[in-house]
Amino acid sequence: MDLAQLNLWLAEHSSLILPAVAVIAFVESFAIAGIVVPGVALLFSIAAIASLSHIPVESVLIAAFLGAVAGDVLSFFIGRAFHDRLTNVWPFSRYPDALSQGERFFNKYGTISVVIGRFVGPLRPVLPLTAGMLQMPSAKFITINILSACAWAPAYILPGYLGAEFSQNAFANEHAGLSAWLVVCLILTALPWLVTLKLVSIPFKQKHVLLANLSYSIIGFLTITSLVILGAFDRLDVWLFSLVSALRNDTLDALLVATTLIGDQLLLTLLFLICVVLLLIQKQSKLAMRLALAGISASICTHLLKYGLNLSRPDLVVGKLSTASFPSGHTSGFSIFAGTLAGLILHTKEKVHYAIRSIIICVIFLVASSRVLLGVHWLSDVLAGLLLGSAIVSAALWLGSRFSSLSDAKCLHQNPSEQAVPQANWRQILVSILLVSLLYQSLLFDTAMRFYSVR
Structure with a gap:
């Protein structure tokens, strides 16, 4: 099923839109998976569908927030549990460059890298994993993760949600x-x-x-x-x-x-x-x-x-x-x-x-x-x-x-x-x-x- 077919299917099953938002946000943030899955395009599309289906924007934001936080927290504890042998475990062993890039970025920018990384495509699914590998305190990571997700959810959901509503009038023939x-x-x-x-x-x-x-x-x-x-x-x-x-x-x-x-x-x-x-x-x-x-x-x-x-x-x-x-x-x-x-x-x-x-x-x-x-x-x-x-x-x-x-x-x-x-x-x-x-x-x-x- 390609992106267009998925969008059409979700438009016909509006009750599944909010769970889909949470799942896509989770996968987009989850360790390594976010590199493979085109999460940004999916979130933009599903936010637009939610808008056209008249689902309240706050519900869409909450679903994206919960999915993103869950994906990052799970990635963090995976990194924390397997920190000394993660590079030898599939699927992480297939992306050694991504892990090393995340480690370099974390060592360079420290705590702030968790915030920055959430908004950077290649780093987003890697930095929580890296923070766990490098033994960042759990309470500190979760606090920063939740605060950064409060900004991430609007940044990734509102363009699609508002864009769909805006485009209905803005790109009509007379406009x-x-x-x-x-x-x-x-x-x-x-x-x-x-x-x-x-x-x-x-x-x-x-x-x-x-x-x-x-x-x-x-x-x-x-x-x-x-x-x-x-x-x-x-x-x-x-x-x-x-x-x-x-x-x-x-x-x-x-x-x-x-x-x-x-x-x-x-x-x-x-x-x-x-x-x-x-x-x-x-x-x-x-x-x-x-x-x-x-x-x-x-x-x-x-x-x-x-x-x-x-x-x-x-x-x-x-x-x-x-x-x-x-x-x-x-x-x-x-x-x-x-x-x-x-x-x-x-x-x-x-x-x-x-x-x-x-x-x-x-x-x-x-x-x-x-x-x-x-x-x-x-x-x-x-x-x-x-x-x-x-x-x-x-x-x-x-x-x-x-x-x-x-x-x-x-x-x-x-x-x-x-x-x-x-x-x-x-x-x-x-x-x-x-x-x-x-x-x-x-x-x-x-x-x-x-x-x-x-x-």
Whole structure:
């Protein structure tokens, strides 16, 4: 039975959809099996079928969560029980490279590898096994596993579930042209971020790539601004707003609010200040200055544009939004914070794993999407915010690359002992960001849920 036949069979037997979701999530996460089974495609398809069968999204998320946790926990205890002879046992003996890759990744990133590995295809069914083999404490693994599964389930289920519901209207004949423009806009906006975070390799010097990226982002931002002023974006904005408004429900709202809180101005101000202070304490004054300038530039540009253009927002939520619509401050602020920080880390640690950079860009676009899905910004607002963010991040990193080139030239004339420069403690900074963000979420989540509720 191929994928199409399976989808058709499940559509005809809707009572088996939730058990199928749990089983597929289990197999996708289970030791080695996830390498062989196309779990991502299956989960996307079955989530779409669940949507079209009108199964509540929270039920699908719970089924995926339980299956994924069970698969990882069983894999962990298998690794723990057979740690000294696992490579000689079938079927694990057939994939020695996968096991060794998982072990290298775990040794390099430690505890955080369990979280990262859940979102990386080849590593997902191997890292729990590896964590067990290397005798990671059971309570620690299970806690991290459960928390990471809370993010994994929405990430793998919602695209298919919401995509099926969205596509019923979006790709009807009368909306085909608008759908095509939406896809084009998203691709063109994503390109500079793929370059900034080095997810796309360009064979030129980094400072030249950043300069080209800066130019592209500025041109793109000015183009969108001009189109918005001329009213050329109105039809696309209103059409998308009407579609996403119909998707709102309690479960999705909770996920969207938790995501959008990451981009709150107060939280971003705290995070910028904390990171700058920590970098100064670590004697990384140049990095601190670049991060501070990026944050100040984000605030000035966003507020000046909002005040100058004074464009109205969608009128959907209960809360009273005090600033104008264009561009999205949440989008520009968070993208600049995350993008600049990621760029600084990449500058000092070139071997940062591809998966980590992918997660960063996904979170940036999730925060941007939450503004549209919550009905507090138009599509044009977040596209402009992403391009403005890309421009400021590229400028900050480009200026840094110029200064670092001058510093490297001076270092050639110094003694080796004088060239040793302490490295930034990024782990300390990232842990601080995580703790402050979690505290902020716990304090303001209930208030935000009421604020963003539909009128």
